[in-house]
Amino acid sequence: MTNDFRLYLLILAGSTYLIRAIPFALLQKKITNRYVRSFLFYIPFTVLAAMTVPAAFYATGHIVSAVVGLLIGCLVAIKGKGLTVVAAVSCASALAVELLYTVLI
Amino acid sequence: MSAFVRGMKKGIPIGVGYLSVSFTFGIMAIAYGFDWWQAVIISMTTLTSAGQLAGIGIMVIPGQYIEMLISQLTINLRYSFMSVSLSQKTSSEFRGIKRWLLGFFMTDEIFAVASDEEEVTSVFFVGLSIMPFLGWTFGTLLGSLLGNILPSAIMNALCLAIYGMFVAIVAPRARSSKAILTVVLFAAALHSLFYYLPFLKTVSSGIAISISAIVSAVFGAVAFPIREQEDGV
Structure with missing residues (x-):
């Protein structure tokens, strides 16, 4: 998939760069439309939610370990822990469940 | 420094x-x-x-x-x-x-x-x-x-x-704002439909995520338009 890879990479990296750089380099004024601002405000959250549910349930070997990991991650995140801690706790919880599975079955 | x-x-x-x-x-x-x-x-x-x-x-x-x-x-x-x-x-x-x-x-x-x-x-x-x-x-x-x-x-x-x-x-933002929580649950539910329902399942993942995210954010903008001070992004 060499040719495909080059073209895909160009689209992936190019679009990501341009969407960051164009507004940064060109726009000086603030967007004032309340609904456009609201849409832009919610977009990061809806993207992350759609990417996580339900794909994350199947990210590990068993749905149980994934769900347990995500739920415990949620709790830790709500307690105010940062990105690294939440990611680590999610993985550790999922690993604990995975190991339990291996022992029991 | x-x-x-x-x-x-x-x-x-x-x-x-x-x-x-x-x-x-x-x-x-x-x-x-x-x-x-x-x-x-x-x-x-x-x-x-x-x-x-x-x-x-x-x-x-x-x-x-x-x-x-x-x-x-x-x-x-x-x-x-x-x-x-x-x-x-x-x-x-x-x-x-x-x-x-x-x-x-x-x-x-x-x-x-x-x-x-x-x-x-x-x-x-x-x-x-x-x-x-x-x-x-x-x-x-x-x-x-x-x-x-x-x-x-x-x-x-x-x-x-x-x-x-x-x-x-x-999670922390959804916890502190009912609007964000609602919009996030809406997006998760919508994308789940794409994931599980017979016909919608055939829509490929990139498009399904895009549609779910855009529709949910439009829903959020109409149902819960932000006030100026909320806009900390």
Whole structure:
């Protein structure tokens, strides 16, 4: 998939760069439309939610370990822990469940 | 302490966080059938989590270029807003070619830390970007090389790291705002329909994520338009 890879990479990296750089380099004024601002405000959250549910349930070997990991991650995140801690706790919880599975079955 | 060193220090925790998350990206890329160098090039040139994850999912199927573009534009639209926002806080020398070059580093976390500054100089922004970039690159390298030799239980568990990061961004905000919580649940439910229902299941993942996210954000904008002071993004 060499040719495909080059073209895909160009689209992936190019679009990501341009969407960051164009507004940064060109726009000086603030967007004032309340609904456009609201849409832009919610977009990061809806993207992350759609990417996580339900794909994350199947990210590990068993749905149980994934769900347990995500739920415990949620709790830790709500307690105010940062990105690294939440990611680590999610993985550790999922690993604990995975190991339990291996022992029991 | 110079602005450069001060920025670099502020970038260290971001870099460590990225190291662990991109480690997972490296593992996932190998699992999808990519070579280690392809995973590393993707990370070095793209520098984003959600977009890369969706991107490799699309890349394994040949010829879906339009889909790749649409999904990347949707997933990364938030960066435009961050760029607009930060462009209001930059010092007078931080313009022109400097903005074209440094705009590349506008990630969620770099943006968040930079926004915390009274005024953002280009030197500070360069310093701030170094550790996250290195963390993201080397994490991907390590994950794609070492992923294979790890036991499967550990590999499985590590695949949750990237989603753990998403949860870390969304959960606290959903907890403090009913509007965000509602919109997030709406998006999750909508994408689940695409995932499970017989006909909708045939819609490919990049498009399904894009449609779910856009429809949910439009719903949020109409149902709960933000007030000025809420707009901390």
